[in-house]
Amino acid sequence: MKLTILGTSCMVPTKERNVSSHYLDYKGEGILFDCGEGTQRQMNIGGLNRHKIKKIFLTHWHGDHVSGLIGLIQTIGNKEEAHVLDIFGPKETKKRISSLIESCDFQKKVEIKIKEANPRGLEKIYENKDYFVEVINLYHSIPTIGYRFVEKDKIKIRISKLKREGVKEGPHIKRLQEGKDMIYKGKTYKNKDYTSVIKGKIFSYVPDTAYGPNCVKIAENADILLCESTFAHSLSEKAKETKHITSREAAQIASQANAKKLILTHFSQRYTEIKEVLDDAKDIFPNTEAGFDFMKVVF
Numbered sequence: 001m002k003l004t005i006l007g008t009s010c011m012v013p014t015k016e017r018n019v020s021s022h023y024l025d026y027k028g029e030g031i032l033f034d035c036g037e038g039t040q041r042q043m044n045i046g047g048l049n050r051h052k053i054k055k056i057f058l059t060h061w062h063g064d065h066v067s068g069l070i071g072l073i074q075t076i077g078n079k080e081e082a083h084v085l086d087i088f089g090p091k092e093t094k095k096r097i098s099s100l101i102e103s104c105d106f107q108k109k110v111e112i113k114i115k116e117a118n119p120r121g122l123e124k125i126y127e128n129k130d131y132f133v134e135v136i137n138l139y140h141s142i143p144t145i146g147y148r149f150v151e152k153d154k155i156k157i158r159i160s161k162l163k164r165e166g167v168k169e170g171p172h173i174k175r176l177q178e179g180k181d182m183i184y185k186g187k188t189y190k191n192k193d194y195t196s197v198i199k200g201k202i203f204s205y206v207p208d209t210a211y212g213p214n215c216v217k218i219a220e221n222a223d224i225l226l227c228e229s230t231f232a233h234s235l236s237e238k239a240k241e242t243k244h245i246t247s248r249e250a251a252q253i254a255s256q257a258n259a260k261k262l263i264l265t266h267f268s269q270r271y272t273e274i275k276e277v278l279d280d281a282k283d284i285f286p287n288t289e290a291g292f293d294f295m296k297v298v299f
């Protein structure tokens, strides 16, 4: 899968950084995490096709995370083909989307399905055969949820071993794919001896929040942890006041969650140079990078 970061500024766009939105390409399906103002244009510049977007996961209803929604929905609806858009978000998402739709006059060709999350712990909000998405409540100034995109493990059949033992390919092999033992010409082939597991990848997104245990839960074992870090440690009091985390706290979350790689985002516009923010995190979690607009991460 490939993640394209479309905005890394907090609250307002700057010349170098747009506000929050992130495009995850999973086998050609477009999955958007947040949709700040200017998302469409960022997608144009980033070479992404908005008509591929099938799901949008919203973290909270602050403008810098949702203001691009109405324009995006409108443009997706300009095409003749029917388009179904699944939108997920915290409580009140249904009410707010319907207000948005009412705010503009356009042909409603996009069928929008909305699912609100009000999780008590870590909860699954979506699942298909390839992946599932979990949510958890975070600690921001309004209802805010973090997300965890989990690719399912895959069973790989050891075809060459089977061939060496005289087994021909055919529908009988399906049983191994399903995790069961296979019987071929009267002989039992144990699943564990003829398959191996390819671990699925995990992408976690911790958006605007104060520090707390749920930040770690949603980030557990993430291959890529995208985490807000509005402030450097020197402004930790300001971070507490505004219910944000510092880059040092982001690094602590990555470390406690056993994440493999941390990408920082949602920087206060006071930082024209991101070095202080990045260095604070790297002291604790060395495999950290500062996100930038149009950064692409393949994993």
Ligand SMILES: [Zn+2]
Pocket: 010, 011, 020, 062, 064, 065, 208, 266
């Ligand atoms: Zn924000």
Ligand SMILES: [Zn+2]
Pocket: 060, 062, 140, 208
């Ligand atoms: Zn916010």
